[in-house]
Amino acid sequence: MEQRKIMMKKKSNEKKAGWIVREPAELLKFLFEMMPAQSRKAVKGMLARGQVTVNDNVTTQFNETLAPGDRVTILSQGANPKVKTKGIGILYEDDDLIVIDKDAGLLTIASDKEKQATAYRQLSDYVKSANRKARIFIVHRLDRDTSGVMLFAKSKQTQQRLQNAWKDSARERTYIALVEGTVKENGTVTSWLTEDKTLTMRSSSRPNKGQKAVTRYKVLKTGRESSLLQVNLETGRKNQIRVHMQDLGHPIIGDKKYGSRKNIIGRLGLHASALQFKHPATGEVLRFESKIPGSFTRKS
Missing domain, CATH: 3.10.290.10 (RNA-binding S4 domain)
Structure with missing residues (x-):
């Protein structure tokens, strides 16, 4: 490479x-x-x-x-002292890819209310500081209030190669979820998801009613008010983990949209802790991790 x-x-x-x-x-x-x-x-x-x-x-x-x-x-100073990023750390970079660690509260891309303070805009400025013609492309997204590992491509071709073969390329997608209540055993949630007019995802047990979503979870730690889970995705649907934790009867802490009544950590209790994928150019399998937020372990 x-x-x-x-x-x-x-x-x-x-x-x-x-x-x-x-x-x-x-x-x-x-x-x-x-x-x-x-x-x-x-x-x-x-x-x-x-x-x-x-x-x-x-x-x-x-x-x-x-x-x-x-x-x-x-x-004593970095190569691009004029480009200062806020809420992201670069874990890896080559001619094809950039892998970052995103903080909770930072948008992936612009919204109607926020155009500038996004991971996409900051990374775009970063690569352009070295090459004015450089661009970046989103491979997958994290919700604004979800922290952790994200992958961006440096060309449309690389983006498409990753997305078209994402099921095979993404070997591991591990999340850490802090959920309400005591989860007693490991398990799997399977349902079919659809999106309503309010942009809220709805879950159905009826086969083929929407997109199939499969989420596996493992109990790491339990407490009086909450449980800490390791969650692995077999499919990557919008808000999949959030909806499935609601289905389980243990919504994610701070996730009012999907049934949470508590916000004991001041943020959404969801963190993308690991991503493993096959490099689209070299075929090398790469794995990146982001440390579990301390507030998650203290409250479980």
Whole structure:
């Protein structure tokens, strides 16, 4: 895979630290070894922000292969200091894809009320800062109040290849849900979903009445008021998890639209914790994770 590198001019006082590579290694693993005092999250953040150079070329690729004699340097500022993102962190980027970690409260794309503060707009500005002709394309969406891992494509062709084969490409889609009440055992919810005039999804047990939706769940932790579930999608329908948790009699915390009466964490209790998929260009299977919000575990 051709790796994305951003050329930039650097002043001598911008450099924080640097090393000469002694033996072949992947960049991220090399950085972990060279900076043991830094947390893994902090090191990944430096890489995502464009603060890492290999032979004076800025790179954001965690799996870039280093060869003996390569010079790795950490800059005090990222490659695109004018582009500041809010509510998203870049987990991975190459010439075809961008994988992000989205905060709750951030829209995926523009709505009638919000045009600017969206994940799409911020990523678009980010890629255009390096190449004015660059574009991004949405592969799948997360609701505004759902946090976690999201995937974007850098070309229409890549987007279509992923979406057309999404059932086969997406090997794992794991969510963490904080729901009302005590869920006693693992299970599966299957129903057929339709959307009404108010844009609310309706669930039916009648076969072929709408789109079939299958959700599997596993109990991770239970408490007096709530339960923490690991949820895996076999299908990817709009609001699928939210509707199926309502069907189960345990609506997601904070989800008033689908039956919740409690909001003990001040947000929707749904988080996209892991995404595994087959890269459309290389065939490589990639997996990305986002840490479970602390408020979820404290309240279950």
